[in-house]
Amino acid sequence: MNSALLPAARSAISAAPRPIVIASANGLKACARAMELMKAGSDTLDAVIAGVNINEEDPEDNSVGYGGLPNEEGVVELDASVMHGPTRRCGAVAALRNIKTPSIVARLVMEQSDHIMLVGEGALRFAKTFGFQEENLLTEKSRLAWLVWKKSLRDAGGHNNWGPGLDAPEKPPASLRRDFPGVDPEILAWAWDVAVHPPAGTINCLALNGKGEMSGVTTTSGLAWKIPGRVGDSPILGAGLWVDQDVGAAGSTGRGEENIRVAGAHTVVENMRHGMSAREACLDALKRVARNFGNDRSKLARFDLNFYALRKDGDYAGASLWNGRIRQGQLARSRFAVNDGGESRLEDCAYLLER
Ligand code: GLY
Numbered sequence: 001m002n003s004a005l006l007p008a009a010r011s012a013i014s015a016a017p018r019p020i021v022i023a024s025a026n027g028l029k030a031c032a033r034a035m036e037l038m039k040a041g042s043d044t045l046d047a048v049i050a051g052v053n054i055n056e057e058d059p060e061d062n063s064v065g066y067g068g069l070p071n072e073e074g075v076v077e078l079d080a081s082v083m084h085g086p087t088r089r090c091g092a093v094a095a096l097r098n099i100k101t102p103s104i105v106a107r108l109v110m111e112q113s114d115h116i117m118l119v120g121e122g123a124l125r126f127a128k129t130f131g132f133q134e135e136n137l138l139t140e141k142s143r144l145a146w147l148v149w150k151k152s153l154r155d156a157g158g159h160n161n162w163g164p165g166l167d168a169p170e171k172p173p174a175s176l177r178r179d180f181p182g183v184d185p186e187i188l189a190w191a192w193d194v195a196v197h198p199p200a201g202t203i204n205c206l207a208l209n210g211k212g213e214m215s216g217v218t219t220t221s222g223l224a225w226k227i228p229g230r231v232g233d234s235p236i237l238g239a240g241l242w243v244d245q246d247v248g249a250a251g252s253t254g255r256g257e258e259n260i261r262v263a264g265a266h267t268v269v270e271n272m273r274h275g276m277s278a279r280e281a282c283l284d285a286l287k288r289v290a291r292n293f294g295n296d297r298s299k300l301a302r303f304d305l306n307f308y309a310l311r312k313d314g315d316y317a318g319a320s321l322w323n324g325r326i327r328q329g330q331l332a333r334s335r336f337a338v339n340d341g342g343e344s345r346l347e348d349c350a351y352l353l354e355r
Contacts, residue, residue: 017212017314021051023205023337024253024306024318025346026061029054030205031339038207039341044215045084048205049103052219055203056101059139062194063201066100067139068221069194071228074146076137078102079222079235081117082110085214085245092117092235095228098134099127103219106235117235137221141191144183148176149195149225198224200303202234204241204251206310214312216241216249223256232256238266247273248312250281254305254321262288268309278309279350282319286352289321297353306349308336318349326355 019038021031030051037047056065063069070076080102081092091110094117096102105127109118118126128134138146150162163175176188183191202220218240222232233256234240240256242265243249250268252259259265264285271281285307293299300321310316318336325332334349 016210017208017312018340019207019209020310020314020316020338020340021048021205021207022308022310022316022318022339023051024203024308025335025337026055026063026201027051027203027205027337028344028346030203031337031344034205034207035339035341035344038209043084044086044207044209044213045082045107045217048207048215048217049082049107051205052103052203052217053101056103056219059141061201061203062142062145062221063199064203064219064221065102066135066137067142068137068201069142069199069224070138070146070221071226071230073228074138074143075228076142076221077226077228077230078137078220079232079240080106080217080219081235081237081241082106082217083215083237083241083243083249084110085243085249088245090116090237090243092237093123094119094231094235096120096123096127098124098137099132100135100137103217105132106217106219116237119231120229141187144180144187145191145194146225148180148188148191149198151176151179152192152195194224200224200232200253200255202240202253204253204308206243206249206251206308208249208310208312208314212312214243214245214249214310216243216251218251218253220253233259233264236260238263240265242266242269244269244273246312248278248310250307250309252305252307255303258289258292258303258305261292264289264305264307268307272309272311278311278315278317279319282307282309282317283350283352286319286321290352300353301355304334306334306336318347320349320351321353323351323354331355
């Protein structure tokens with residue numbers, strides 16, 4: 001035997017990676033479903049799409065699909081992208097209304113058209129061609145939050161037409177209890193929080209199977225209260241999602257505008273191509289985001305951005321601009337979801353800045 005061949009042969013054996021699925025923190029169930037499907041032999045893209053469909057169909061996830069927070073006119077507009085490593089193909093939809101599962105429509109764009117991205121009315125017509133039925137995606141909870149947001153707005157004189165008048169005794173948030181008497185105080189507090197700090201939620205999910213095949217998906221209702229037609233990073237291939245079958249996959253959640261300005265997911269994958277670990281690759285992309293603000297902490301404090309990365313050899317990480325959010329005086333650490341074959345778990349994200 002030529003012993004010089006031995007190390008190469010060993011590395012070929014150890015190169016068979018352990019299947020793994022990672023996602024943003026709202027993706028514990030998505031990771032579990034994707035892993036279950038991969039174990040049953042599903043393709044990685046089918047697996048991650050089936051995973052995020054849980055969030056898209058869940059009225060309690062207010063950042064994705066049905067129940068997502070709407071635009072400034074109270075209409076839910078969804079963005080999604082998918083990327084399939086083995087075939088190196090991709091698809092996306094943006095500003096899609098009335099269809100719960102934009103990730104499935106994005107896959108249809110990839111599989112059933114010669115295009116990569118469809119938007120707005122065209123994306124809706126395309127979905128209907130394939131039998132999708134239109135539905136109202138605005139839940140009562142999201143409608144309430146939208147109305148609270150309208151009541152939170154003020155002109156330079158402190159006036160708002162969505163309140164009871166100049167001589168009203170109380171100002172929000174105290175007046176909200178009078179305006180919404182039957183509403184659970186916890187839901188009202190949540191609605192006020194999202195009204196004054198518009199979230200840009202989203203789920204990103206990335207998978208690697210035992211054959212080394214990779215895929216990814218990102219799906220979102222985007223920034224709450226956005227101008228109709230606003231498109232975030234999630235459907236922008238190279239920003240909200242990127243998969244390179246030779247290297248790895250990356251995706252993002254958080255304020256899409258800042259991610260687009262660094263072509264985040266592509267930057268993370270290119271960093272890994274040049275030898276960085278998943279963690280280093282994400283932190284480097286976040287440094288570029290900070291650099292766009294001259295590293296000014298007071299400006300950076302106004303948003304958050306997260307990257308998730310999975311290398312082809314199974315190395316993975318989540319990383320956030322900030323170590324977490326302050327909630328009721330406590331730091332809620334930034335986390336991401338992982339499933340490597342057992343129960344899904346949350347792991348701490350690496351971070352660039354501390355609150
Ligand atoms: N990352 C989601 C968005 O900004 O729309």
